[in-house]
Every structure is written in C-alpha cells, then in structure tokens.
Amino acid sequence: MILKGRVRRLSVNDNINTDYVISGRYKFKIQDPKELAKHIFEDIAEDFSSKIKKGDFIVAGDNFGCGSSREQAPMAIKAAGVGAVIAKGFARIFYRNSFNIGLPLLECDTDSMSEGDSLEVNIEKGIIINKTQNVELHIKSIPYVMRKLLKDDGVIEHFKKHGGFKFET
Numbered sequence: 001m002i003l004k005g006r007v008r009r010l011s012v013n014d015n016i017n018t019d020y021v022i023s024g025r026y027k028f029k030i031q032d033p034k035e036l037a038k039h040i041f042e043d044i045a046e047d048f049s050s051k052i053k054k055g056d057f058i059v060a061g062d063n064f065g066c067g068s069s070r071e072q073a074p075m076a077i078k079a080a081g082v083g084a085v086i087a088k089g090f091a092r093i094f095y096r097n098s099f100n101i102g103l104p105l106l107e108c109d110t111d112s113m114s115e116g117d118s119l120e121v122n123i124e125k126g127i128i129i130n131k132t133q134n135v136e137l138h139i140k141s142i143p144y145v146m147r148k149l150l151k152d153d154g155v156i157e158h159f160k161k162h163g164g165f166k167f168e169t
Contacts, residue, residue: 001151003104003121005055005083007113012044016060017067018094020044022076024068033072033079040076054081057121059113061087064105065094074098084121086110086128086139099146102154107140123147 010016022036023043030036041048058077064087065073074097077085084104098105106121108128113119117132121139124147128137142150145167152158159165 001104001123001147003055003057003083003119003123005057005119006053007059007115007117007119008048008052008056008082009059009113009115010041010045010048013061014088015063015066016044018065018070018073019067021065021073022070024070027070027072033075036072036076037080040080049080052080052082055083056081057119058082058085059087059110060085061110062089064090065098066091069093069097071097074101074103078103086113086119086121099149100155102150102152102157104142104150106142108137112137123150 012020020041020043022040026036026039038049064085074094078101084106086106086108088110089107090105095105104123106128112133112135113130117130120129120131123142126139126141128139130137148167149155149158152161
C-alpha cells in the first residue's frame with residue numbers, strides 16, 4: 001500500500017487527545033462522519049479542517065489519541081480525507097479504533113517533518129520518503145493482520161468481503 005500526501009501539523013505536538021480531535025460537544029449532536037469531519041481540531045486550530053486535502057497526513061508527537069475511547073475521533077479524521085496519522089506513538093484504544101475502521105496509523109520519529117512537506121509512504125516496506133527534504137524514515141512495523149484490515153478498509157468491510165475473519169498469509 002502506497003500513500004502520498006502533504007504534512008499537516010498542529011500547534012500542539014504531544015498528547016493530542018480525542019477531545020482535541022473532535023470536541024465532546026458534537027458527540028451526540030452530529031452522527032454523520034462527514035459532518036463531524038468539518039469540526040476536527042477546531043478547539044486548537046480553528047480552520048484546520050478546511051486545509052485538509054484528500055490524502056494529507058496529520059503529523060504529531062507522542063501519545064496521539066489519548067483520553068476517552070471516543071470512536072468518533074478516528075471516524076472524523078478518516079471522513080476528512082486524511083490518508084494516515086503519523087506520530088511518535090498512539091494511545092492503545094485510539095490505535096485499535098483506527099485500524100478497525102481502516103485508518104492507517106504510522107509510528108516513527110516525526111521531528112524532522114515540517115508543515116507542507118510532501119511524503120510518500122510504503123506501508124509494506126515500512127518507509128516514509130520525505131520528498132521535500134529528500135529523507136527516508138523507517139516506520140514501526142505494522143502486523144500482517146492490521147495491514148490486512150487496512151487493505152480491506154477496516155473490520156466490517158473485511159468481514160463482508162471474506163464472510164468472517166480470514167488472515168491467511
């Protein structure tokens with residue numbers, strides 16, 4: 001799986017919680033993921049959602065997705081057209097919720113990535129090529145089962161496609 005897009009950074013780098021991703025005031029008010037997507041990160045970057053182009057990468061520091069187990073957070077990010085979230089580390093429940101819906105999360109050192117950098121990600125090879133800076137970074141290996149879920153666009157689509165869980169190599 002090859003992904004291409006531009007870096008989108010927030011003013012907050014570490015500990016971006018699910019309330020920053022999508023404020024709790026929308027949790028029961030808006031059910032449509034596309035509508036939720038219009039409000040991502042609005043409490044820390046008011047016009048962030050309007051800057052996202054299909055395939056862009058949200059790049060952050062450590063502990064991305066901490067806080068509540070709000071499933072709307074990864075759904076809103078995916079609905080906004082984000083190709084992947086790249087961070088130094090992720091909260092476990094956010095990590096699992098994201099792969100369940102087919103949103104790629106990539107772990108690597110993100111310090112050298114700048115706003116607007118052009119990236120090409122090869123998930124199978126575990127590399128990110130920063131075309132702007134002509135630098136290659138290595139991402140933490142994603143287990144086969146998780147890569148399969150990404151390829152099938154999440155657990156539900158995998159189940160529909162295979163009539164159950166099928167993870168033969």
